[in-house]
Amino acid sequence: MNILQKMLTYLVRGAANKITDKHATEYEAEAQIRRENTLRSLQPKMDLPDEKTEPVAAAAEKTETVTKKAETESPDDIQYEAPTILRPVQFTAEPQKIPAVHLSSSEAVEFGYSFRKSAKSVKITGFHGKAPKQLIIPCSIASLPVEEICSEVFKRAELDEVYIPGTVRKLGSGSFEGCSITKVVFGDGLSSVSDKSFSSCKDLNEVMLPLTLRHIGKSAFSYCYSLKYIGFPKNISQIEEGAFYSAGLESFGVESEKNYISNATAFFMTPMFRNYDIVSTSLPGNELKVLHASYFKPLKITAHKAEFLPYSILGGQLDLTECKQILFSRMAVPRKRDNTYSAKTTLKLPDEYRMYTLPFLPDNTELLDSKGERIDNKQFNIERICYDDDDADDDDFKNVADDNLIYNCIPTHIPQYGLRTERKKIQVSNVWDICENAIDSETIEELKLDYFKPEGRIFTNKCINIRKVSWRNGKDTVTKYLPPAKLMNKYLKIALLNAFSTCSAPHGRSDPPWSPGYKRTVFNREVIDSIFRERKICARDNPYLKRAVPPWSDIDKTFTVSNRFKALVAADVLRSDKMPHEPDTKIYSDFLRNHSGFCYKYFSRISEEFPEYLLALKEIISK
Structure with missing residues (x-):
């Protein structure tokens, strides 16, 4: 009986394994068909197997044959074709006249607006009325100009046409997301269309952008399937990733040959990328x-x-x-x-x-x-912009010690995630531009640059151990210090890394980089100041800390900014070189003087490993 049971078990397992192998083969072939269908949707001209008429096994066999043919095909066998080219249409942008609507407070409430007044302006925070087919945003409420439409105010509203006057200076993210609008007209005044402002407006087919527009945010017009054409005014300097993702764009217009349309990721999955072999931003x-x-x-x-x-x-x-x-x-x-x-x-x-x-x-x-x-x-x-240790040539590097590295690089920029090393000290020469998130090393403690022209925050969240960054500023060398990560909350340390990025000058100017009068400079001390001033800080309320906290964690978590943290930060700010655009350091020197007893005891306790803090404190107090 036991022998029969073992034989039966063996036969059943063998049959099950054959069925499993068969299902795996069919699944692989079906997955290949799905991939080919995706390619067919992107390029209808491709010669792909027909899912309805060709069996799965035959399609898989044909795919394998094509793959082997491509692998054995020599470069001489390639037959190059003349491309179909799409160029922009040249147009002349004209200012749009929008009827002026002035409402009193009671009229605005009756119409359905929720708003908040300040001393000089009004911002619309909500809309709860019956949406008219033709919506004209008021120029003023209670004799104060309407300068802002907050996030998601008109989200999924049943609108047909929207007219936004020139008094509006800011659109919140998703302010008209998912609306049924077909036409949007802007008056001159708005400089930026924020993220997802008109995303998923599937019936939107006409957009008249303002002459003052300089920036279009991420996913601003994504999934606007009916938007076949849009004209870009000459002042636009930045179109962000996914701005027109999966929109219905078949063509676009520019005012002049000199334009700043250079981000291909803004137009991914649009018909013009599918219908033409080459899409150019230059005129004929x-x-x-x-x-x-x-x-x-x-x-x-x-x-x-x-x-x-x-x-x-x-x-x-x-x-x-x-x-x-x-x-x-x-x-x-x-x-x-x-x-x-x-x-x-x-x-x-x-x-x-x-x-x-x-x-x-x-x-x-x-x-x-x-x-x-x-x-x-x-x-x-x-x-050569690959700085991985494994890919580096010996001729490019000069090893000062086992944990030190000097890199004399050929290129003039470092790309995203371009510098990855396990060494502690890095010196990079001949670099002019540093892309956002260019430095991606958990071990690096000291970075020395010949020039510092970042395109954004240069450090990723992995660079938690960075202590010293120096670069040339004209004839002088600027050196900045940061506290060690082991003595503080790691998310607060990561937030401080945001200071090594672009910022506006003079200090206190709130204009973004696309605004008029913006002067680009480096090292944003406001990042450090915004954390130092607080006693308790929520990740949701501070954009720099929000970026440091991982997306899967609690965004409402509150962090305590302890006196130990403030003492370390104050000492590092005061012993760093001050740049011309930075504000005064009075808040830091006052803290050390007002808490000199506490700071002396704390710095004495850590002086064996970090003696620089006690020396800095004595020098600051003696002044």
Whole structure:
């Protein structure tokens, strides 16, 4: 009996394993079909197997054959095609006349507005009335100008047309998200369209942007499927990621040849990227500023000058042998760590291109000469911006000690997550621009730069152990100190890292970088001041601390800003070099003097490991 049971068990398990293997094979084939259907939706011209007529097994077999063929295909067999090119339409932006509506407080309440008055202006905080088909935002309420529409005020409202007067200076995020509007007209005055302001307005088909507009936020017009065209005024200097994601854009307009439309990620999944092989931001002529290059077929570009903007090449094959001048922007071919998918890229370059400088190209980029022969990247003067220890060449580095590193780099910028090392001290020379989140090292304690021109906060949240940062400011060297992470809450330390970023000058100016009169400078001391002034601080209320706290944790968590934390920060601020745009340091020196007894005892206790604080305190008190 036991033998029969064992035989039965063996047979059942064998049958189950065969069924499992069969299901796994079918699942793999079905997954391949789903991937091909996604590609078909992006590019209808592709020759893909028909899901309805072709069996799953046959489709999987055909896919495998195509893959093997692509692997064995030589560069000489590639047949390059002339691309279809979309260029912008040139137009002249004109100021829009919007009827002036002035309401008293009682009339505004009766109409359905909730609002908040200050000494000089009014902001609309809510709307609870019956939405009219044609909504004209009032210029004033109670004789005070309406300058702000708060977040989600008109979210999912049943509106048809919206007119926003020039008195409105700020739109809150999601202020008109999901509305049924078909037309939006702005009066001149607004400088920024905030994140998700008109996201998911599926019927929106006409937008008249203000002449004063300089910035369009993330997902501002995403999923506006009916928006086929939009004209960008000449003052626009920044269009952020996903601003028109999956919108219905088939074309766009610009006022002049000189425009700042350079972010391909703002237009991902739009019809113009699917319908045209090349999307250019330059007007008709013999020059191409490539915003998007299709990766579905090999393309031959014959323009006299071709410039590839960031994220414009996500794969595919490009023949550039007839171009006389070729320029690649940073991240024209993105790296895998740039959070953007990039397939294998093949670039066929003219022989004389050796005299030009190529930017960093990721490992999945193949270079060919005019004859189609593969070229080693090292034969070109390629900017090396990969700072991983594993990828570094010995010739690039000078080891001062086992934990020290001096890097004399060839490129003029450091990309996102570009500097990753396990050493404690880093010196980087010949760098002019530093991308946001460029420094990504948990061990680094000291960073020395020749120049400091950041595009945002340079440190990721991993750089919790950074203690000293120095750079050249004209003829002088500026040195900034931060307290050790082991003596404080790690989230407060991460929040302090936000100080190493761009900021406006003079201090106290609240204008964002796209505002008129903005002067770019570095090191934002307001980050440190905003935390130091508080006794208890909530992550939700402080943008710098909010960024430090991980998204899965409690955003309403309150952190105590202890006297120990303040003592360390005050000492580091006072022993750091002060830049011209920074405010005075009176709050820090007053704290140390008013709590000199406490600070002396605390610094004495940690003096064996951190003697610099006790020395700094004695010097400050003696002044």
